[in-house]
Amino acid sequence: MTTTTTSRTAGGPSDEAPAALHSPVIDWFRTHARDLPWRRQEAGPWGVMVSEFMLQQTPVSRVLPVYEQWLARWPRPADLAAEPPGEAVRAWGRLGYPRRALRLHAAASAIAERHGGDVPQDHAKLLALPGVGEYTAAAVASFAYGQRHPVLDTNVRRVFGRAVTGVQYPPTATTAAERRLARELLPDDDPTAAAWAAATMELGALVCTARTPDCHRCPIATQCAWRLAGSPAHTGPPRRGQTYAGTDRQVRGKLLAVLREAVTPVEQAALDVVWDEPVQRARALDGLVSDGLVEPLTNGTYRLPLT
DNA sequence: AAAACGTGGTG
DNA sequence: TCACCAAGTTT
Structure with a gap:
């Protein structure tokens, strides 16, 4: 045997790891998922897109009432596009980051003009819309259209960081290694991949939370690399909390x-x-x-x- | 690539 | 109380 024997990439998942995680997480999701309005069938792609814009850095509880009003008033992209952008900003209320309202209005206009009024299904076309980044494009394609895309938000990054990589918190900025891991863990078929995306996000939101994870209720606690390592404390640079007062x-x-x-x-x-x-x-x-x-x-x- | 960009709930 | 945190995107 030589010194250059083939070995698995350090830190990478084993070939059989994905299947061992998929079923418990997706099964858990089937019984524990919240009944959120944008997950109902009647929400449609537009409802999914609106929710994704609103949920960018804003908690579900605060999005809920604004989402309902928004969809009631503007049930289709063209309805929003027909109004002045200022009306979107006003209806945004206190969700924060009001530029999102402007971008959602601009996205609705683009959809009305270039896509016949329908939220596009193609990832690249979604990505080209104002306010739609890598995450949102993947989320809409996955949740609204059932496609297979790595959906890497703060929840999923934390779940993967703990369960697979064995660290308490992921890096400050998303790394190429994280994207590769998300791709490797993605189930092969579209419906399972879409379920996996929603399930891992929900697990991060409800159980594998940032401050005090409820490992007792975690469907993959016995396989969690972080737990198996004794739940070691975060070692990287301190996580910066942005100051706000006076800015x-x-x-x-x-x-x-x-x-x-x-x-x-x-x-x-x-x-x-x-x-x-x-x-x-x-x-x-x-x-x-x-x-x-x-x-x-x-x-x-x-x-x-x-x- | 680091920094700007709102707001409110919570441990 | 106050720092952390919440389904990111843009420049």
């Missing part, structure tokens, strides 16, 4: 809150009261305007964008 983001939020509530254009003075520091206040407002979230009128007033 431009906070000021933008306060300014936009005023505009959302207003039915008519708002005077400069009404915006000035939300923040006392004039330089930062002006910078925040300029930022909102350049982002297309606020429209300045020639008479010195401001409103949510009509175009």
